[in-house]
Amino acid sequence: MKYSKEAKPERAGGSGGAGARAVPVALMLLLLCGFSFYLGGIYSTGRTFTFSTTTTSIIPIVSTTKQEGSAIALAIAGHGNGNGDEEVEFSECPAEYQDYTPCTDPKRWRRYGNYRLSFMERHCPPPPERAVCLVPPPRGYKPPIRWPKSKDQCWYRNVPYDWINSQKSNQHWLRKDGDRFTFPGGGTMFPNGVGAYVDLMADLVPGMKDGSVRTALDTGCGVASWGGDLLARDILTVSLAPRDNHEAQVQFALERGIPAILGIISTQRLPIPSASMDMAHCSRCLIPWTEFGGLYLMEIQRVLRPGGFWVLSGPPINYENRWHGWNTTVEAQKADFDRLKKMLASMCFRLYNKKGDIAVWQKSLDAGCYDKLTPVTTPAKCDDSVDPDAAWYVPMRSCVTAPSPKSRAKALPKWPQRLGVAPERVSVVHGGSGSAMKHDDGKWKAATKHYKALLPALGSDKVRNVMDMSTVYGGFAASLVKDPVWVMNVVSSYGPNSLGVVYDRGLIGTNHDWCEAFSTYPRTYDLLHADGLFTAESHRCEMKFVLVEMDRILRPTGTPSSGTTHTSSTPWPPSPRG
Template sequence: MIYRERHCPQEALKCRVPAPYGYRNPFPWPASRDRAWFANVPHRELTVEKAVQNWIRSDGDRFIFPGGGTTFPNGAQAYIEDIGKLINLKDGSLRTALDTGCGVASWGAYLLSRDIVTMSIAPRDTHEAQVQFALERGVPAFIGILATKRLPFPSRAFDISHCSRCLIPWAQYDGIFLNEVDRVLRPGGYWILSGPPINWKKYWKGWQRKKKDLQEEQTKIENVAKSLCWNKLIEKDDIAIWQKPKNHFHCKPTQHRSFCTAVAQNHPDKAWYTDMETCLTPLPQVSSKQETAGGLLDNWPKRFKSIPPRIYQATIQGITPETYSENSDMWNKRISYYKTLNNQLGTGRYRNLLDMNAYLGGFAAALIQDPVWVMNVVPVQAKVNTLGVIYERGFIGIYHDWCEAMSTYPRTYDLIHADSLFSLYSNRCELEDIMLEMDRILRPEGCVIIRDDVDILVKVKSIVNGLEWDSIIVDHEDGPLVREKLLFAVKKYWTAPAASDKTD
């Protein structure tokens, strides 16, 4: 599957991507969970291919999402209730989830009502535009695949990892893909598997597989899980759940799964074009078998306010509990100011938000009461790697290099926020290329908020004018004497012409 991984063009493309003819603003959340305009994602392939599995159906000028999936045709809600009978989904101990091979992300969409936020990933493959459908629904998602490179997440990020017939060969290649799940799974976290080979005794005929092959496949998965020191919690009907240990106090390396050595290029949080390995990522050391490696997290919603373990354990240089608290207070003040300048922020007009230089996730935290989700990006060029802190707060995000295109479709976000981003990249690549990428992933009539030094903003404003966005530079929230200014911009509505209007 290496051919489905990130491959960037040799030269940046100096062009804009028009919205399809007839594009309309998406339905507001929560209505968007269940419907989308056909004109916005004009692909009918899945309505035919997955018709009997209730993924998606076409209804006139819109798509309807019944909430089904390949292994839960009765709906994600019923499937999640079955999971909830096996592990506690209600007490706030589980907040962040990863759905590999997500389809149209119905699992993640329905988990949101339980205050569990899911990073849904799938490749761009024969299931045309599955991730684009997820984003159109207002559900967190991006294009990703388990192939040769680590997923762009820090270690110990997710409380749950889930695979519902995601077609990933978990037992092959010395279990390298489960090994990667172990890296990003939090101590005590769960791996949930449904679909082949689980419950093979009942489904082997329907899967058109031999009993012996399915039994052997499950045995191999069980063996990989044991080599990771996971405990099989339960297998009931169509669902199997394993649990990662809270620490590696009693975890013994095996012949096929030794601990990774502590070298710079193999740091557990390094995950940008970093090769996956089959060695076991060691958890932070503990003094007893009852202790949770890396520190115990508070339950949600207390989690987003409390001091993250990576900070109170002083594992991130230069960030103390005091600076963290000051940062949180600062962002509450900034968001209040933003809302005085953009009266649509917080009203439900915006759903999918992107913070291009998220630092500690203060922007997302200050918006916690609004009906939005935020993709927090920590640039690989940032002075400190803070993405682990963002996950410990109960938010989601990725690593990215903004000199390259983001792994997402056009028209992903309603609002894009960039704090000191252009200063960070001013000598690394063309600011125009970053602005073109922002234009690509911003929806028509979407908003951009850029804060930076005034000299940088003047340069950015000239590019914004070239994109024909409506824009204005305003003073800092602390007044006109501060060199840092804010640029507010709105992308104009424009689409490709109708098919009959197109010419050679």
């Protein structure tokens, strides 16, 4: 998307037709020894569900009584007037809510300023304004195409957007073929296909071939073809894009089975800790990197590891041969490139490699460079008043984040060895240690084996997009690393911030507060894993809102089924967190 100081928000238009068929929604839950698993919602006419919740479990109680319309009835234990359970009924949202993203809702953009496109950041509605209803799928929705075929195609009716097809098909982002979209792997800066583009990049950055580069950030990701190609190279990418006029970039990415999240570099830090990414990438993302004193570059500098790479293609790279197609002058592009190089050098980057349309900078490992910076130099060195890992509604700062001595002292092992090695910063997590991480890994290895016995789809091509809603060290994701899934690890914004450990292990994730909606579209995850979530959060907000949010982001399975409760007498994992 293009950034502009004068950019104005578009008015949202409802995408659901007035005659769209209303279909009921239900959640199928598996209760496993105090740990909770959630599968995609099931759409079946004339069925309602009642949920009884406690501090340690959620048990679905199936009601087959037909009622007018569709609803889920929730029995919330411990709430109400003290006379037992309170039953709360949720109706289905209107059809125009089929792509409802509560905290990035275009209908609310006009309430917020245009400065640096901050209206596209998270702005969650207060409780009285929440749409407490069940988001319906679009008419004709069907189960997504399975991985790995989904990387190259998806059903049109699941993401029925004609605008992006008409505007971007000439750039080979995607094209509509009958009842599906196909993804040729093209892009503005890779007309020969994303594979050839990444091959050239890997020649410029050899670490992409030997496991040195494992985690990556793609800003302005389009339909995430870059991140999709990197999956086959054992590089895990967080593809980032806002909800903007390129409709549903992130929804297309997740429908394809590629990791992505709604977000924008604007006024707030990205919900990612410092020194987490091995690589960051911008392919003609049109972010004004040199404006606002280089503030956006400073955010990239914060999230990159010492020795990490920033890759840029598009203006002003290769301006000598490209300027005439950019509606500019060669002098203006040369000045912009010189300014970019100067800013990056002042932030302790060096130009690592450059060829054709691609330039690569590397963040310095040299402590001496950062030692030259002070709180009064230009750029300034960040003081210690704000934790560099704090990233939930934390304003970006116009200063350079110096790497901690621990992050500079010892290089991370290459992938996949780093997955099992306790990183240095495990010790900064409250109660964290190498032995605690090892114990956590063993616990989740045993738990996952049990899960697969109860849920054979886990580990098959039937489950692709997985979220661990309340992780500590990423142990559940580590137990699935050989399966055809990827896991979004979520670390609570109100608990110990262990997300840096997750990234150091070569996994990906985000901070989040589950009293608010997650930064994703509806119907984007196949499976949710919640260990201790309700115990940890029930004192902060009503769990009925969390359940409605879970229903919003789960994919429908497309198969009518009743909820099932499973229990086990096997005493694993020990000391469940609820």
